[in-house]
Amino acid sequence: MKNLRYVYLPLFLICLVSFLLYSQSEEKDETNESTHKVTDFQKAKRILKRFYKKVGTDFYCGCKFSEDKEVLGRLKLDFESCGLASRKDNLRQTWIEWEHIVPAHSFGNTLECWTKKDCEANGKLLRGRKCCRATDPKFNLMEADLHNIVPVPGEINADRGIFPYGEIEGEERNYGLCDFEINFKDQTAEPKPTIRGDIARTYFYMEWKYGIPIPENRRNLYESWDKLDPPDTFEIRKNEIIERIQKVKNPFIN
Numbered sequence: 300m301k302n303l304r305y306v307y308l309p310l311f312l313i314c315l316v317s318f319l320l321y322s323q324s325e326e327k328d329e330t331n332e333s334t335h336k337v338t339d340f341q342k343a344k345r346i347l348k349r350f351y352k353k354v355g356t357d358f359y360c361g362c363k364f365s366e367d368k369e370v371l372g373r374l375k376l377d378f379e380s381c382g383l384a385s386r387k388d389n390l391r392q393t394w395i396e397w398e399h400i401v402p403a404h405s406f407g408n409t410l411e412c413w414t415k416k417d418c419e420a421n422g423k424l425l426r427g428r429k430c431c432r433a434t435d436p437k438f439n440l441m442e443a444d445l446h447n448i449v450p451v452p453g454e455i456n457a458d459r460g461i462f463p464y465g466e467i468e469g470e471e472r473n474y475g476l477c478d479f480e481i482n483f484k485d486q487t488a489e490p491k492p493t494i495r496g497d498i499a500r501t502y503f504y505m506e507w508k509y510g511i512p513i514p515e516n517r518r519n520l521y522e523s524w525d526k527l528d529p530p531d532t533f534e535i536r537k538n539e540i541i542e543r544i545q546k547v548k549n550p551f552i553n
Contacts, residue, residue, distance in 0.1 A: 343443040344397050351450045358449035360477035364395050382476025385454050392454035400501040402461040406441045406511045407431050445541045446549050459488045463514040496528025504549040
């Protein structure tokens, strides 16, 4: 199964060349995000859209997607390419959304801005994540970190929420052929084996870079995932691209 990921390598290399040429051409524009640190989630999504729409497959299910011709700015999933189905929200499952592997709640809930009750910005009262976005540069940098963001089907993004990843007994499939399970009672999301190492190394990176603790009782599991699913060519090249933009790489990918 893991070898199937190499099928996408030629497409990835084409994307890599195109992306690097784009970055070099934009260096003349001092306001472009490719010449500056990625400082907020919106900038991060613009960069990732340009990259991933050329790679063309989502992280959780391996579904192909492309620009939606009817809704500007949307990336539309091809259900037939991977056997994806919706659990109950067919509309949201139609589009790609940008998932934080380590949820924003994990690195935001301990910040003062997240719990502040009298947060005001631009004449509006804000709470939680919105307050942090408007008032805390540190939160914005963490939320915009490209190492922690991947494209996934919208409904799965909503269903996973802030659940940590783990292993679930049985193989109940609520999303068609997509190998992704969620146990809502135990609040656990189980990804397919071929991306478990990617997820583990992202958690290690966010802990190393920002001091975000790995969820309780998950460290040993993620360490085993790291060993069972070592970095492949795609993950290594992606890490190199992000290093060019953010000036920091994930040291756990080698």
